[in-house]
Structure formats: structure tokens, C-alpha cells
């Protein structure tokens with residue numbers, strides 16, 4: 001099973017121009033013609049594949065400079081179909097495009113390997129980590145030496161329950177965080193949209209903060225963005241960027257998607273990034289698209305339209321500090337009158 005999964009992953013890596021070779025304690029293959037190879041271990045299996053030296057070197061020069069206190073984020077707004085393999089190969093090639101554009105942090109949409117819909121979650125569910133989508137994301141993060149905020153996938157938990165789960169990998173392919181969507185998307189807007197994630201999914205119980213060399217990032221999934229307390233706690237705990245892979249729809253998208261991001265960004269004086277699937281009018285659930293980044297002033301830095309596209313924004317932490325010192329709301333809180341507390345550590 002694991003060998004098959006690795007073969008699967010290795011096919012996707014090949015699509016991105018990466019040659020792969022598997023080594024395990026049982027099977028050791030002699031590698032021919034590969035230079036600069038290295039061993040990566042995923043799920044107790046060791047894999048040996050070449051470094052992407054040329055690409056990585058050119059990227060180092062373009063973005064992600066801790067002296068200028070900033071880095072580039074790439075948002076992968078991708079087509080998601082009913083074919084998991086197709087979705088994974090699209091994700092692979094767009095991550096490559098994001099890296100080529102200088103992104104040091106690459107983020108994918110909610111349900112990037114599966115159509116968004118309660119009828120699909122069971123069929124597309126995987127172990128997280130351990131399933132093919134997480135293995136692939138880990139391998140890509142390691143090869144490209146970037147952070148990958150891997151949107152979300154339907155997760156089959158060890159308890160047999162289904163979750164909507166985002167994995168975050170660091171530039172060595174290491175797992176930095178796992179966020180299970182906390183607030184399930186249960187809404188009923190008569191004549192427009194009724195959606196009940198809780199019919200099949202279980203909500204997560206943890207906040208998720210990951211550390212990078214530039215800043216802390218707080219992670220939520222889609223509907224999580226509607227809950228300002230989560231964003232406020234992330235800010236209190238030192239996050240400068242909040243990332244919400246999401247899939248709003250044609251009713252709430254035009255009404256609330258941008259507004260919510262601007263609210264979260266402005267209230268907390270942080271950057272906010274959201275990543276949607278591209279719009280597919282034929283899908284059972286039509287995503288709004290419009291992946292975007294909003295800055296701590298509340299202004300939109302970049303906004304995709306509805307089609308498949310990678311968009312970029314520079315996260316400028318010096319600018320963020322300027323905004324915070326010009327309008328110092330965070331030090332002007334009347335904690336003698338009100339306070340916000342988290343009941344669980346991130």
C-alpha cells in the first residue's frame with residue numbers, strides 16, 4: 001500500500017520535472033545518473049530524489065528576505081474536479097509556478113483534492129498525514145524548499161470520523177501543523193443555499209499556529225473566518241498573517257468574502273490571505289473564486305478573478321509595524337472593561 005502510494009506521488013513529482021527513486025530498508029536501488037540526491041523520510045520510508053538546485057537558487061534571490069522583513073506568498077486558485085489524480089497534478093504544476101514566481105509560502109484552496117460537497121467527502125477521504133495528498137505536499141515542500149499551506153482535504157481520522165483538514169509543511173517537508181476546520185459550515189439561506197457540513201464531518205478542537213522564519217501564521221478554514229474571536233486570539237498569540245483556504249459560494253461570496261477578510265485584517269492589523277478553488281459553473285457547489293490578500297490597513301493587495309490562476313503578494317512586515325504604530329489600537333485596549341481569552345492553547 002505504501003509502496004503504491006509512493007509510486008503515485010512519484011508520478012506527480014515527475015510531472016513537475018522531478019525524478020524520483022524510492023529507497024526503503026527492504027529495497028535499496030542503485031541510483032544511476034543522479035547527482036545531488038538526498039534522502040527524505042516520510043512515514044518511516046526513505047525516499048531518495050534529486051534536489052532542484054537550479055530552481056531553488058534562482059528563487060533564493062527573488063523573495064523571502066528576513067532582512068527586509070518580508071516574503072512572497074503565492075495563492076493557488078485551481079480547478080478542482082471529480083478526479084483526484086487530476087486535481088493533484090494540477091496542484092503540483094501550479095505550486096511549481098508559484099515557486100517560479102518567487103513565493104516562499106504557497107497556499108492551496110479548501111478541498112483541493114476533492115469536489116466540495118458532503119456527498120464527496122467519504123469517497124475522497126484520506127489519512128492525514130499518510131495519504132497520497134499529504135505525502136505529495138510534503139515532498140513538494142521539501143523539493144522546492146518552501147512552506148506549503150495545503151488547503152484542505154477530507155480526512156479519515158483514526159477514530160473513523162471525517163474531518164476537513166489542512167496540513168502545513170515546512171521547507172524540509174516536515175509537518176508543522178494540522179488544522180481541522182473548527183466551525184462547520186451549516187447554513188440555510190432560503191431559496192439560495194443550504195449546506196450542512198455537520199451531516200458528515202466532525203469539527204476540530206484546536207487552534208493552529210505555525211512558525212516561519214518571518215512570522216507566525218494562524219490557520220483557519222473557510223467558515224472559520226466568520227468567527228472574529230479566532231482571528232483575535234491568533235493576533236494575541238503573535239500571528240502576523242492569517243491564512244484561510246476557503247470555498248465561498250455564489251450567494252455568500254459576493255456579499256461577504258472580501259468584507260470578512262477586510263474586517264479580520266483591519267481589526268487585528270494583520271495580513272489575511274484566502275484561497276478558493278476556481279469557479280466551475282457545472283459543479284454541484286459553485287465556488288466564488290476571488291482568492292485574495294488584504295493588508296493590515298484593510299486594503300486589498302491582490303485579488304484573483306474566478307478562473308484558475310496563481311496570484312502573488314508580498315507580505316511586508318515593516319509596513320505592518322508602521323500601521324500598528326500609527327494607529328496603536330492593540331496597546332489601547334481597555335482590558336479593565338473587556339478581555340478575550342482562549343480556552344485552549346494553540
Ligand SMILES: NC(=O)CCC(=O)C(=O)O
Pocket residue numbers: 110185221222223224226246247248249252253256
Ligand atoms: N466552505 C465553507 O465553509 C463555506 C463558507 C461560506 O460560504 C460562508 O458563507 O461562510
